[in-house]
Amino acid sequence: MIEPLIPEPTGGWLAGRLGYGEAGESLSRHQAALGVRPSGSAEMLRVIEASGLRGRGGAGFPTGVKWRAVAQRSRGGAVVLVNGVEADPVSRKDRTLMGSRPHLVLDGAIIAAESVGAKQVMVAVNRGAAPARLALASAIKERRERIRIELIDVPSRYVAGEETALVQFVNGGPARPTVTPPRPFERGVQGRPTLVQNAETLAWAGLIARRGHAWFQSLGTPAWPGAVLVTVEGGVPRPGVYELPASATIVDALAAAGCADPLVLQAVLAGGYFGAWVAPADGRLLGEVGAGVIVALPRASCGLTETARIMSFLAGESARQCGPCFNGLPAVASATAQIAVGRARAADLERLRRWANQLSGHRGACHHPDGAINLLKSALRAFEVDLTAHLQRGACRGSQAPSVLPVAKTSDGWR
């Protein structure tokens, strides 16, 4: 379920008043609520540019710039690749959206295709997200489009949602990242200019196309217009997917999930496994929280232990292509685990810090090592007091607390 927490007219645009939690919205219901889909065009591209929409997959790249880059290279032969992979184990917002409002996502994809000059739309979904896949499959059948829409089942691997990995997989290879350049907008699916765009981003495009850029800008801030879907997990009374203005803060998202006082928490993981541990009353805007993931860490938990779990998961999710990643991350994960269980000395921490510095600065083909190391560095900052205590006195009581993180499965292959 997506919870439209913010009252009309500022919220609930994606979450809306329609039947969430049921099967996907039908085409007739979708059209009854929103009218028929506007066509994509050069003018529509200008509307998207003017809206200031930014990608909701984590990087926050301006959508209009991306569409323009593909349109300039397209010559009518571009491809739109909807990224619904949502590989972060915590995040559920994209699959929830695709499962409940598949037609809005498809509207955005077709509008994008018409605007950039693409004849083909592909929708990539995580193999672990069966309900979303079902909703999309039946939605695709309902539609009469001149542009072909195809569903792609992608392995449940963390890096499989990275855009070059996605393109390589669609082209018949493993779902592993490739070196750049070329970026997909230059050379992607079948060598064609390819617009890889997160599912939520396209849903917003489907609404901007109907309501205009001024409407979208009225929802957020100039830098972060619109609203966002956020998955709130961990120590909150009502974990779930929420829709809030992009100008709302982490504190607002916690409140939406039933946690009125952020100070009952120890810390917040903002942005998922590539994100950062921040103070619970951190003032940053939801628009800035990459990938729309917030995990609340209760005071009774151990942030170092949770970080060790994440590092171990991320080390296991390396595509095993780049030395710094497949050598460095396991070493870093095991050093973090040693600290968490209270078996590390000051020299071990020094070594961990050295490794963290060595592995920073785009050492891999993709951002996997950077994302993992940024998270680690944020943990060393946010849990500095615990760090000293673990080194001097061993593991804290919080190490025994049940994890607030979902159990991540890593058994899938690369094909």
Next chain:
Amino acid sequence: MSGKRLRVNPITCDGRSLCAELFPERVRSDDWGYPIIDERPIPPHLMPAALRAVADCPKLALRIEAEP
């Protein structure tokens, strides 16, 4: 001045560390022997060492990239 910079293909690279020996002015090795490259522009007097590192990489993982 438009800079020429040393770049590594991290997938091709095998961590043999020759580059760090041949071009220490811009390359050092991490704890696993993989190159940490200083990507500042290469001044002319260092260019021979840079070209040598590129040519002698056993995996042909290095290149010199001209920035526009």
